Amino acid sequence: MDGVITTQVRVIGALVLRETRTAFGDTQLGYLWAIVNPALSTLVLVLIFSSLGRSPAFGTSFALFFATGILPFQTYSKLSNSLMTAINTSRGLLSYPLVNETDILLSKYILIVLTYLMIIILFFWLIIWGDEAPLPVRVEECASAFLVLTLLGLGAGTTNAVLFRLWPTWKQLESIISRPLFFLSAIFYVPDDFPTHVVKVLSWNPVLHGIEWFREGYYGNYHSSVLSKSYLITCVTILLVLGFFGERLYRKKSI
Amino acid sequence: MIKFQDVRKTYRLKGVTKTILKSVSTCFPEGKNIGILGHNGAGKSTFMRLIAGAELPDSGRIKRNVKVSWPLGFGGGFAGKMTGIENVRFVARMYGEDTERMIDFVEDFSELGPSMALPIQTYSSGMKARLAFGVSMAVNFECYLIDEITAVGDARFKRKCDDIFETKLKHANIIMISHSEATIKKLCDSACLLHEGELTMYDSVDEALAQHRKNQLK
Numbered sequence: 001m002d003g004v005i006t007t008q009v010r011v012i013g014a015l016v017l018r019e020t021r022t023a024f025g026d027t028q029l030g031y032l033w034a035i036v037n038p039a040l041s042t043l044v045l046v047l048i049f050s051s052l053g054r055s056p057a058f059g060t061s062f063a064l065f066f067a068t069g070i071l072p073f074q075t076y077s078k079l080s081n082s083l084m085t086a087i088n089t090s091r092g093l094l095s096y097p098l099v100n101e102t103d104i105l106l107s108k109y110i111l112i113v114l115t116y117l118m119i120i121i122l123f124f125w126l127i128i129w130g131d132e133a134p135l136p137v138r139v140e141e142c143a144s145a146f147l148v149l150t151l152l153g154l155g156a157g158t159t160n161a162v163l164f165r166l167w168p169t170w171k172q173l174e175s176i177i178s179r180p181l182f183f184l185s186a187i188f189y190v191p192d193d194f195p196t197h198v199v200k201v202l203s204w205n206p207v208l209h210g211i212e213w214f215r216e217g218y219y220g221n222y223h224s225s226v227l228s229k230s231y232l233i234t235c236v237t238i239l240l241v242l243g244f245f246g247e248r249l250y251r252k253k254s255i
Numbered sequence: 256m257i258k259f260q261d262v263r264k265t266y267r268l269k270g271v272t273k274t275i276l277k278s279v280s281t282c283f284p285e286g287k288n289i290g291i292l293g294h295n296g297a298g299k300s301t302f303m304r305l306i307a308g309a310e311l312p313d314s315g316r317i318k319r320n321v322k323v324s325w326p327l328g329f330g331g332g333f334a335g336k337m338t339g340i341e342n343v344r345f346v347a348r349m350y351g352e353d354t355e356r357m358i359d360f361v362e363d364f365s366e367l368g369p370s371m372a373l374p375i376q377t378y379s380s381g382m383k384a385r386l387a388f389g390v391s392m393a394v395n396f397e398c399y400l401i402d403e404i405t406a407v408g409d410a411r412f413k414r415k416c417d418d419i420f421e422t423k424l425k426h427a428n429i430i431m432i433s434h435s436e437a438t439i440k441k442l443c444d445s446a447c448l449l450h451e452g453e454l455t456m457y458d459s460v461d462e463a464l465a466q467h468r469k470n471q472l473k
Contacts, residue, residue: 007351014348021341022334092332096325097308098349099332251311 011098015107035118042070042123057190058215058222064133067123069187072146072214075116076153076207077178083108083157084164084171101251102244105158113150120146141217148232149210155239162246186211191226199226206235257283257306257323257398257430259454262315264298264305275301277452278315283430285321290439290460291432292467293449299432300326302449303400306430321397321428327388335376339367339386342375343393350394357393364419365389366412385412392419399423401431436464 020031029036046063056065086108093099127133136142163170185207191199202208209232212224259282264275275298283289283306293299303326304310305317325332333342340358347357362371365385375383391399420429420442433439439446439460446463447456450470457463 010351011349014345017348018334018337018341018345021337092334095304095307095309096332096346096349097323 007098008103011103012107012110015093015099015103016111019107019111034115035122038074038116039119039123039126042067042074043126045070057188057193059219061127061132063127064218066188067127067133068215068218069185069211071116071120071123072149072211073182073185073187073207075113075120075146076149076156076210077181078116079109079112079150079153080156080160080178082112083154084160084174086157087161087165101161101247105154105161105247109150109154109157112153116150117146136218137220138217142214143217145210145213145217148213148229148236149207151236151240152206152210152232155236155243158243158247159239160243162243162250165250181205181207184208192224202226203228203231206232256285256318256320258316258318260316260318262305262312262317264301264310264312266301273298274452276305276312276449276454279454280315281447281454281456286428287445288424288428288443289430290443290446290463291430291449292439292446292463294471297449297451299449300402302454303402303430303432307400319398322395323398324391324394324396324400326400326402327391333375333383333387336374338374339365339371339378342386343371343390346390346394352394357390360393361386361389364392364415388416392423395427397427399427399429401429401433403432403434439464 020034023031023034046066049066050062054062056062058065083105086104087094087101090104093104094101124133124136128135160170160174163174184202184205186202191202191208191212194202203226209227209229212227213229213232215222216224216227259279262276262279266273266275291299291302301310305312306319307323307326308317308319309325332346334345337345339361343358343361344354346352347354358371362368365371365382365388367382367386370378370382375386378386424442429442431439431442443460445456445458446460447454448463448467448470455463455466457466
């Protein structure tokens, strides 16, 4: 018998590869759609807004401003959403003793993060190549913001998964609760443009901090007075602990 | 050897509590083929998932020092959109087996031919069962868990299954659930009876079958 860690790595690897087949296996181009689809639909949104003559809340390119908001946001929301039901949709896999709930969650996390990383690279490459935007000023800051946002998604997603298992109605409630996030996450505005009492409310939303962080990294001259990395990281830690402890605690209740 | 220590397993679903095992301590010795008997709904399949480690007990411990298979006999882990080959590849990767060797083995064993390259959702239940059986025979386990797999395929395929079983049983053991007394008698050298949350081990299969019959008359 080989070590526990090598087995888990092997299992997660197998699950990631499997997932690429199950998600788009019956279409031509297969998993490429997972990358092309969000990238193109974001592009369409940008084209619609720019043709309406919307000017960006910051900088000169609407496409760039919108992309720095929407793409990190989508990464987060995709994670928090898919992970919630991941165990349920892959229940059959649990009949393999080697597979446990954490493997399913982690493999899904890895695949979504890689997919959105590709989407982000593809999209920014498109707008940079189209001369709409400059190169990011501090790539390492963008990468850190992206990574922390994915971890926020992982924490929220696993916590959702636990709540969903204990109480299936949670899925409906969660979608109601998280819908306003699109408007509360600074995707198409700069929070500092709002009066302080509004900013105060907005600053409770950890996703907004992630997006502000990403923008500070991309633009270089974007200064956010709202951004608190420590608040964001605290939220990430709390959600990860809640999610994974809860998962461990309630695992055996699976039916 | 597989050891159960004070294992308790219950289900609570919509306010109904069902006890599968109430504090069971037992030991499945190495080198023995064991049949599991019990009524419909007594929890035999759950018991088997506990042995496999696919499910966790409410309390107690289950220790195994042999490589145990997944409960064989249903393709619960197969993805309908994936082809036969892709499903085989997944299991091979997971268990760290040589993927090509495993595909060859399953192709040869299951006799699915060109269907191996088609999505599983197009398979008949017989084809699926043949694939599932082939996949689990391709991995070398020390203990195979078999959940009611007597009705796979036609007579010829059944013979093939019996043959491979015989070779496997030289190096491995089985723990099986079956409602067929003949199968249990043929393959097992001892049996256990799951009845109302209690598990009783019998050294002789006949004794277990006799008790099982008596329980069913009640």
